[in-house]
Amino acid sequence: MINSIGRVLPEYSEGYGEIRPFAGINKNVSNSEYMNRIDTVKKHKASKRRNNLAELIRELEIKDGMTLSFHHHLRNGDKVLNMVMEQVAEMGIKDLTIAASSLFPVHAPLVGWIQKGVVTSVIASYISGPVAQSISQGDLKYPAIMHTHGGRARAIESGELVIDIAFLGAPTSDCCGNINGVQGPAACGTLGYAVSDAEYAKKVVAVTDNLVPYPAERVAISQEYVDYVLVVDSIGDPDGIVSGTTQITRNPLGLKIAAQAVKVIEASGYLKEGMSFQTGAGGTSLAVAHFLKEKMLEEGLVGSFASGGITGCLVDMFEQGMFRALLDVQCFDHEAIRSFRENSRHQAMSASKYGNPHNKGAVVDQLDVMILGATEIDQDFNVNVTTGSDGCIMGGSGGHSDTAAGAKLAIVVTQLVKKRNPIVKESVTTVTTPGESIDVLVTERGIAVNPRREDVRKQLLQAGIHLVDIKRLKEMAYELTGEPQALDKDGRIVAFVEYRDGTLIDVVRKI
Amino acid sequence: MSEVLRSLLFIPGNNPGMIQNASVFDADGIIFDLEDAVSLEEKDAARTLISMALKTFDLSPKKIMVRVNPLNSVWGPEDVLRIASCHPDAILLPKADEKAIEACGKLLDEVEKNKGFEANSIRIFALIETAFGLEHAREIVDASSRLDGILLGGEDYTADMQIVRTREGLELSYARARLANLCKAYGLQFIDTPFTDVDDFEGLTFDIQEAIRWGATGKAAINPRQIERIQHAFMPTQKDILWAKEVLEAWSEAKKQGKGVCSLHGKMIDSPVVVRAEKILENVMAYRQKEEALS
Numbered sequence A: 001m002i003n004s005i006g007r008v009l010p011e012y013s014e015g016y017g018e019i020r021p022f023a024g025i026n027k028n029v030s031n032s033e034y035m036n037r038i039d040t041v042k043k044h045k046a047s048k049r050r051n052n053l054a055e056l057i058r059e060l061e062i063k064d065g066m067t068l069s070f071h072h073h074l075r076n077g078d079k080v081l082n083m084v085m086e087q088v089a090e091m092g093i094k095d096l097t098i099a100a101s102s103l104f105p106v107h108a109p110l111v112g113w114i115q116k117g118v119v120t121s122v123i124a125s126y127i128s129g130p131v132a133q134s135i136s137q138g139d140l141k142y143p144a145i146m147h148t149h150g151g152r153a154r155a156i157e158s159g160e161l162v163i164d165i166a167f168l169g170a171p172t173s174d175c176c177g178n179i180n181g182v183q184g185p186a187a188c189g190t191l192g193y194a195v196s197d198a199e200y201a202k203k204v205v206a207v208t209d210n211l212v213p214y215p216a217e218r219v220a221i222s223q224e225y226v227d228y229v230l231v232v233d234s235i236g237d238p239d240g241i242v243s244g245t246t247q248i249t250r251n252p253l254g255l256k257i258a259a260q261a262v263k264v265i266e267a268s269g270y271l272k273e274g275m276s277f278q279t280g281a282g283g284t285s286l287a288v289a290h291f292l293k294e295k296m297l298e299e300g301l302v303g304s305f306a307s308g309g310i311t312g313c314l315v316d317m318f319e320q321g322m323f324r325a326l327l328d329v330q331c332f333d334h335e336a337i338r339s340f341r342e343n344s345r346h347q348a349m350s351a352s353k354y355g356n357p358h359n360k361g362a363v364v365d366q367l368d369v370m371i372l373g374a375t376e377i378d379q380d381f382n383v384n385v386t387t388g389s390d391g392c393i394m395g396g397s398g399g400h401s402d403t404a405a406g407a408k409l410a411i412v413v414t415q416l417v418k419k420r421n422p423i424v425k426e427s428v429t430t431v432t433t434p435g436e437s438i439d440v441l442v443t444e445r446g447i448a449v450n451p452r453r454e455d456v457r458k459q460l461l462q463a464g465i466h467l468v469d470i471k472r473l474k475e476m477a478y479e480l481t482g483e484p485q486a487l488d489k490d491g492r493i494v495a496f497v498e499y500r501d502g503t504l505i506d507v508v509r510k511i
Numbered sequence B: 001m002s003e004v005l006r007s008l009l010f011i012p013g014n015n016p017g018m019i020q021n022a023s024v025f026d027a028d029g030i031i032f033d034l035e036d037a038v039s040l041e042e043k044d045a046a047r048t049l050i051s052m053a054l055k056t057f058d059l060s061p062k063k064i065m066v067r068v069n070p071l072n073s074v075w076g077p078e079d080v081l082r083i084a085s086c087h088p089d090a091i092l093l094p095k096a097d098e099k100a101i102e103a104c105g106k107l108l109d110e111v112e113k114n115k116g117f118e119a120n121s122i123r124i125f126a127l128i129e130t131a132f133g134l135e136h137a138r139e140i141v142d143a144s145s146r147l148d149g150i151l152l153g154g155e156d157y158t159a160d161m162q163i164v165r166t167r168e169g170l171e172l173s174y175a176r177a178r179l180a181n182l183c184k185a186y187g188l189q190f191i192d193t194p195f196t197d198v199d200d201f202e203g204l205t206f207d208i209q210e211a212i213r214w215g216a217t218g219k220a221a222i223n224p225r226q227i228e229r230i231q232h233a234f235m236p237t238q239k240d241i242l243w244a245k246e247v248l249e250a251w252s253e254a255k256k257q258g259k260g261v262c263s264l265h266g267k268m269i270d271s272p273v274v275v276r277a278e279k280i281l282e283n284v285m286a287y288r289q290k291e292e293a294l295s
Helices: A053-060 A080-090 A109-115 A130-136 A149-158 A192-200 A252-267 A283-299 A312-319 A334-342 A351-355 A400-406 A454-462 A470-481 B016-020 B040-056 B076-084 B098-115 B131-135 B137-143 B154-161 B170-186 B201-214 B224-234 B238-256 B271-294
Strands: A067-070 A096-100 A119-124 A144-146 A165-170 A203-208 A228-231 A277-279 A303-310 A323-331 A346-348 A369-372 A376-378 A409-413 A440-443 A446-449 A493-498 A504-509 B007-012 B029-033 B063-067 B090-093 B123-128 B147-152 B189-192 B218-221 B262-264 B267-269
Touching (some): A053 A080, A053 A203, A053 A228, A067 A080, A080 A096, A080 A165, A080 A203, A109 A119, A109 A130, A149 A400, A165 A192, A192 A323, A252 A440, A252 A454, A252 B224, A277 A283, A283 A369, A303 A334, A312 A323, A323 A334, A323 A351, A351 A400, A369 A400, A440 A470, A446 A454, A446 A470, B007 B063, B007 B224, B040 B063, B076 B090, B076 B098, B090 B098, B098 B137, B123 B131, B123 B137, B131 B137, B137 B170, B147 B170, B154 B170, B170 B201, B189 B201, B201 B224, B218 B224, B238 B267, B238 B271, B267 B271
Parallel strands (some): A067 A165, A119 A144, A165 A203, A409 A440, B007 B029, B007 B218, B029 B063, B090 B123, B123 B147, B189 B218
Antiparallel strands (some): A493 A504, B262 B267
């Protein structure tokens, strides 16, 4: 079958089931039925504390075919997933589903367990490194499922994704499972991606290396959801926890793009008192925040909130009074962790509050301006942040599709050509975010407005901003790089890309 | 090249990524560099790369110069012949003296004739970067009718003088004043030396103001991040524009009344003040048109 953006999909897939094709960004709005949060009533009179992982795994009665979940707040410093899986694999358990909010290069040992059949299914919102490579090469028995951050929370809360056991890396916990992310050697800040897992998994294990006397303070996940508290030597490497690009770019092209993006925000009428804003953690996106800060200072404007994964750049704006609050699902760097620890207006939010399209109100729907990156964008404004141009998985939506759908002005900032590859293309390798939800594309060689946003186009022209048709941008890119060869469309499907509402927007094929 | 160039961006001739994006940067002109930015083993390759770039990319309306190697080096003459055959707007000749300018002019005559280009259409900018060059600046200007301007090479000049180049740049005052005056006298452009600390924007701003104070018409940049500040500094301020308009209005009124002088806010306006005001508004128009064309 073919979905509404022209992608060819199977009707059924083993390990996934019936396919629901993507039909448009706000079409599938009412099919979620919420699970009861607590499926059994138990009295935990006995201690929850455990000191031995192997014994706990026996106690948990993990069986073949179960789904184990993990969160990614410890990012590339995470030790929890590997520690648990090593033990599970040693016990000969097979056919497991790993439902991790994201997977990083540090999770490379998972490749071996995938190849041995210990893990046969992977569900995540973002996958990079060796696991992504392995899945792309077809090692996994069933196609991986790639959610958005909001879509993952929706799937858990609606019962589409049933978690048997959630292992929560807990930078600090007390003996009853009151967890916070701001204290301890592996402090990572907020714990937004772990909340749905804690609330809906059949069993919940807090894995901590910082056990504090009861009751713990600054509780992010509360004891009523936690079955066990496992104490270990270390849950994460602090150097890896704050990984990723969190510095403003020095690349002059990126700076030019960022300056142009701020002009677009201003010309569109969104640079105003009370504005809300989010940006990714890429160098160019952060430069947008930097230039926006200068503009807001110049105009004396105070925004309502900045949201998302929070970086030092946004903390700086917040502390200089440019936003009344930060709504934080994940801290990207030390500055963000410090700010969250110190300032009550730097608030945590769960992934569901952040971007679940089927709850009673997501933060993304309150966003005025969202700055997004792109690995590829096509002439229908569809964006790929899931695979490289070679078709290999190298990321995933994260909050990309959620924020694009919610924000009043979704701006993609990207260079037209990167590493000799055209970024603006006739058709993207994989659709992560539908073009329907992207309003403006800003490149170093021109700005294009989605024809769906005639209002924005008029405002930009009125402000004297020169606009280019996105097809012309594609031609400019091809003039520099030549036309890229299309990838094989018939290979085995290795991953399903789900839109935030649970419909299928695209598939990834074996490389 | 009669058009005033506020900013000229140096792009290393061996950096394909930068060359490919030359049209993207907002400078009035680009200087592709075959000299200092290119190591000895890459000289040939850079020459080929720049030749191809000139043939392939449409960089208009930017003005394109190529800094060739000195004519007394093994690469210099071949640089001029190969690059001129691709018809850049100008050759930037390093270590310029009158002999080099004359020799360069002859090579350009040859290429223009062989290729059927309009005579004298490839212009020369002289890079003055030695004490000898500075003392012979007048002779350099007289050496070729192709000369459109002079660029001061501050790093080489201070090295030749065995003095230290400082952030404040006082040691460049003599060179700036002498070249600015000479260029003004001969209707040439005087392009100031680049500011080399690419992260010191405060120092850059001060340096541009110094150059403007002595009479520079433009300034070279070695990093695209320097361009915006340079362009901005050469643009007359709103205050200047308002003053110039008031002067011309007062002058027009005075002429109607048959007066040769008048006053504005208590200050006398006479012919030189009017010329200054006219020049400000002329520059504003020219720069705005340029920005329109570049956008």
